[in-house]
Amino acid sequence: xxxxxxxxxxxxxxxxxxxxxxxxxxxxxxxxxxxxxxxxxxxxxxxxxxxxxxxxxxxxxxxxxxxxxxxxxxxxxxxxxxxxxxxxxxxxxxxxxxxxxxxxxxxxxxxxxxxxxxxxxxxxxxxxxxxxxxxxxxxxxxxxxxxxxxxxxxxxxxxxxxxxxxxxx
Amino acid sequence: xxxxxxxxxxxxxxxxxxxxxxxxxxxxxxxxxxxxxxxxxxxxxxxxxxxxxxxxxxxxxxxxxxxxxxxxxxxxxxxxxxxxxxxxxxxxxxxxxxxxxxxxxxxxxx
Amino acid sequence: xxxxxxxxxxxxxxxxxxxxxxxxxxxxxxxxxxxxxxxxxxxxxxxxxxxxxxxxxxxxxxxxxxxxxxxxxxxxxxxxxxxxxxxxxxxxxxxxxxxxxxxxxxxxxxxxxxxxxxxxxxxxxxxxxxxxxxxxxxxxxxxxxxxxxxxxxxxxxxxxxxxxxxxxxxxxxxxxxxxxxxxxxxxxxxxxxxxxxxxxxxxxxxxxxxxxxxxxxxxxxxxxxxxxxxxxxxxxxxxxxxxxxxxxxxxxxxxxxxxxxxxxxxxxxxxxxxxxxxxxxxxxxxxxxxxxxxxxxxxxxxxxxxxxxxxxxxxxxxxxxxxxxxxxxxxxxxxxxxxxxxxxxxxxxxxxxxxxxxxxxxxxxxxxxxxxxxxxxxxxxxxxxxxxxxxxxxxxxxxxxxxxxxxxxxxxxxxxxxxxxxxxxxxxxxxxxxxxxxxxxxxxxxxxxxxxxxxxxxxxxxxxxxxxxxxxxxxxxxxxxxxxxxxxxxxxxxxxxxxxxxxxxxxxxxxxxxxxxxxxxxxxxxxxxxxxxxxxxxxxxxxxxxxxxxx
Numbered sequence: 001x002x003x004x005x006x007x008x009x010x011x012x013x014x015x016x017x018x019x020x021x022x023x024x025x026x027x028x029x030x031x032x033x034x035x036x037x038x039x040x041x042x043x044x045x046x047x048x049x050x051x052x053x054x055x056x057x058x059x060x061x062x063x064x065x066x067x068x069x070x071x072x073x074x075x076x077x078x079x080x081x082x083x084x085x086x087x088x089x090x091x092x093x094x095x096x097x098x099x100x101x102x103x104x105x106x107x108x109x110x111x112x113x114x115x116x117x118x119x120x121x122x123x124x125x126x127x128x129x130x131x132x133x134x135x136x137x138x139x140x141x142x143x144x145x146x147x148x149x150x151x152x153x154x155x156x157x158x159x160x161x162x163x164x165x166x167x168x169x
Numbered sequence: 170x171x172x173x174x175x176x177x178x179x180x181x182x183x184x185x186x187x188x189x190x191x192x193x194x195x196x197x198x199x200x201x202x203x204x205x206x207x208x209x210x211x212x213x214x215x216x217x218x219x220x221x222x223x224x225x226x227x228x229x230x231x232x233x234x235x236x237x238x239x240x241x242x243x244x245x246x247x248x249x250x251x252x253x254x255x256x257x258x259x260x261x262x263x264x265x266x267x268x269x270x271x272x273x274x275x276x277x278x279x
Numbered sequence: 280x281x282x283x284x285x286x287x288x289x290x291x292x293x294x295x296x297x298x299x300x301x302x303x304x305x306x307x308x309x310x311x312x313x314x315x316x317x318x319x320x321x322x323x324x325x326x327x328x329x330x331x332x333x334x335x336x337x338x339x340x341x342x343x344x345x346x347x348x349x350x351x352x353x354x355x356x357x358x359x360x361x362x363x364x365x366x367x368x369x370x371x372x373x374x375x376x377x378x379x380x381x382x383x384x385x386x387x388x389x390x391x392x393x394x395x396x397x398x399x400x401x402x403x404x405x406x407x408x409x410x411x412x413x414x415x416x417x418x419x420x421x422x423x424x425x426x427x428x429x430x431x432x433x434x435x436x437x438x439x440x441x442x443x444x445x446x447x448x449x450x451x452x453x454x455x456x457x458x459x460x461x462x463x464x465x466x467x468x469x470x471x472x473x474x475x476x477x478x479x480x481x482x483x484x485x486x487x488x489x490x491x492x493x494x495x496x497x498x499x500x501x502x503x504x505x506x507x508x509x510x511x512x513x514x515x516x517x518x519x520x521x522x523x524x525x526x527x528x529x530x531x532x533x534x535x536x537x538x539x540x541x542x543x544x545x546x547x548x549x550x551x552x553x554x555x556x557x558x559x560x561x562x563x564x565x566x567x568x569x570x571x572x573x574x575x576x577x578x579x580x581x582x583x584x585x586x587x588x589x590x591x592x593x594x595x596x597x598x599x600x601x602x603x604x605x606x607x608x609x610x611x612x613x614x615x616x617x618x619x620x621x622x623x624x625x626x627x628x629x630x631x632x633x634x635x636x637x638x639x640x641x642x643x644x645x646x647x648x649x650x651x652x653x654x655x656x657x658x659x660x661x662x663x664x665x666x667x668x669x670x671x672x673x674x675x676x677x678x679x680x681x682x683x684x685x686x687x688x689x690x691x692x693x694x695x696x697x698x699x700x701x702x703x704x705x706x707x708x709x710x711x712x713x714x715x716x717x718x719x720x721x722x723x724x725x726x727x728x729x730x731x732x733x734x735x736x737x738x739x740x741x742x743x744x745x746x747x748x749x750x751x752x753x754x755x756x757x758x759x760x761x762x763x764x765x766x767x768x769x770x771x772x773x774x775x776x777x778x779x780x781x782x783x784x785x786x787x788x789x790x791x792x793x794x795x796x797x798x799x800x801x802x803x804x805x806x807x808x809x810x811x812x813x814x815x816x817x818x819x820x821x822x823x824x825x826x827x828x829x830x
Binding site: 183185186187188189190226229232233250251252255256259260261262263266 | 305306307308312326327328329330331359373375376377378626697698699703706708709712758760
């Protein structure tokens with residue numbers, strides 16, 4: 001697998017913690033959310049950076065108590081058409097103010113690269129032979145009709161930028 | 170895996186590049202004419218045909234492979250159900266432009 | 280009408296190149312069919328029974344003469360010389376090649392058209408009143424809002440992989456000609472007591488196997504909040520809509536499961552969080568887009584045109600056409616012309632390249648270069664001076680387009696059915712053709728009056744049978760085509776679900792049954808009472824007896 005970096009974030013180097021294992025001291029680990037919610041403070045003290053692996057049906061509200069403990073989040077798509085993953089990333093950025101890395105795993109396809117980026121993902125794990133196609137797809141469009149939660153404003157605003165700035169000053 | 174079949178079967182698909190309807194022949198090639206279709210009378214025969222068709226799909230030549238009930242018309246293979254007979258002929262409401270007008274493989278250009 | 284700026288051009292052109300690349304990768308095997316399918320669908324490309332089918336967007340059903348000529352050119356060059364206008368105000372080509380589709384999309388892009396999001400589990404082409412901006416019964420022209428929604432919904436980063444397709448309709452008129460209550464979201468442009476423009480917002484309408492009429496979740500949404508409110512509705516749906524069962528994935532099922540009040544509450548809660556973010560269009564953008572839809576500079580003329588009256592006296596067909604196929608424009612002396620694509624014995628919604636060219640020429644000469652497509656699969660020349668009607672009708676009639684049946688029994692909506700569609704269980708078009716032949720008497724049709732027949736070839740309901748005054752649903756009964764008869768539906772402001780009358784019929788039986796239903800209506804109706812009103816007054820029983828007792 002190859003990690004495609006969409007935003008240029010410092011991507012985390014972590015491994016998935018096996019179900020029946022405890023984290024090694026200081027190790028960066030990705031842990032399924034279902035387990036993390038049961039772990040106490042000791043778990044987080046022992047481990048290094050901890051990330052939650054989320055299924056796309058995760059309710060973002062369940063993440064709120066963990067927000068100050070998570071270094072990164074992995075959204076695992078069961079299928080590329082499962083658009084809940086996009087809303088989940090939006091919720092992490094918009095409602096939970098999450099600033100850490102959001103990674104997409106699972107069978108997402110190159111043609112979703114810009115959608116992932118604009119929904120708030122930083123990185124995506126892809127099959128090696130698809131890395132180039134992912135990177136190419138990132139360059140396909142350079143302006144957008146929507147304001148998103150990554151700082152991009154919609155064309156509806158960009159078209160009148162000069163007017164808006166004049167009004168503001 | 171062996172399957173239960175009720176009667177003779179044939180395979181229809183669409184050609185990837187232009188979408189036109191094609192029927193699987195015994196040699197693994199495809200024809201625009203249902204009469205050219207290979208017909209399998211037993212489960213093993215259907216499995217063999219399906220493997221041939223799947224190879225064409227893997228080669229990105231066809232898609233939408235369907236194993237369908239076969240009957241005979243003028244002593245030649247023909248789809249048993251209306252939906253697939255429609256595929257063999259083209260729309261019933263436009264007899265002027267369906268495959269019934271120019272069914273020959275050679276007449277299509279890709 | 281709207282004209283692209285450099286950004287719109289750049290996006291549509293980039294989309295064409297993207298699709299060209301996707302097609303190449305599919306052909307080379309770098310994309311599997313499973314992966315390619317949603318990508319081609321989001322560019323309007325289906326695989327149907329006989330070939331691919333390309334659905335080209337006609338945003339909110341408005342286009343100009345140049346664009347119509349391009350559609351004719353595409354029909355000739357890449358297809359078999361015709362196209363099919365749809366209930367989504369779009370056009371479909373039935374025989375394009377995958378290998379040529381990128382070229383078709385480029386030709387469309389050259390005239391500011393595209394096939395973006397005409398299929399797939401995303402927000403589809405926004406539909407509206409075919410007479411938008413051209414009738415007096417309108418609060419405001421809904422098309423600027425449709426264009427704003429079109430832009431907002433195009434390549435939406437969050438809502439391009441929804442549980443299922445998503446359709447938004449908007450009307451600005453008292454009479455609902457856009458069937459807004461049958462859409463995932465329906466918007467009705469309104470003015471509040473202060474005279475400000477806003478929208479009544481309805482959610483959860485839809486046809487398919489579970490017909491539901493949309494429910495109002497907000498009586499008045501201020502104009503400026505439109506997009507953020509839509510975003511809130513969509514977010515709730517994207518997160519909670521069912522993904523385990525295709526037939527339960529539409530928003531109507533979620534609205535039903537949560538209850539409309541709860542759906543409204545969740546939408547409101549989310550909306551409060553986002554309504555002050557720069558999601559909505561700024562006022563300058565609304566003004567920019569509205570300027571494109573400024574009313575054309577029509578002169579006020581007399582509604583009294585002797586030449587029209589004289590021709591109507593001489594020619595019954597023209598008189599019937601005048602009555603049925605034209606309606607009053609908001610500027611005196613003008614009308615909107617409905618060009619019926621329902622010739623008796625023909626295929627509803629089909630037009631040849633030559634007919635498209637003629638209509639484009641008529642638009643350039645008589646209707647400010649503007650054309651519309653109605654969800655009832657007809658073409659519209661808006662803003663026509665009444666004095667030009669005899670010339671227009673003569674030209675149309677020569678091309679087989681002068682059929683005076685708009686709104687009458689033979690103005691039938693029919694889905695493509697089993698003649699084209701890989702989902703269908705039965706044919707639809709032949710029924711429309713048979714009905715056209717059975718009722719091929721314009722005096723009789725005129726006497727029967729307004730009556731909407733809608734025919735679907737399967738439960739997906741593309742032919743809107745649930746909303747038909749008379750609905751017909753084709754099913755497969757043990758390998759034979761069988762047709763169910765439904766009565767009492769409406770797609771208008773008085774939306775109602777049609778109910779099945781009784782057991783189904785074969786192809787001939789259903790035509791006879793329709794004739795019996797019409798006979799009951801003619802016997803029962805009161806002075807000036809239309810079919811639907813009579814049905815609602817007398818109920819199904821008398822129809823049931825007439826249709827089934829004689830069997």
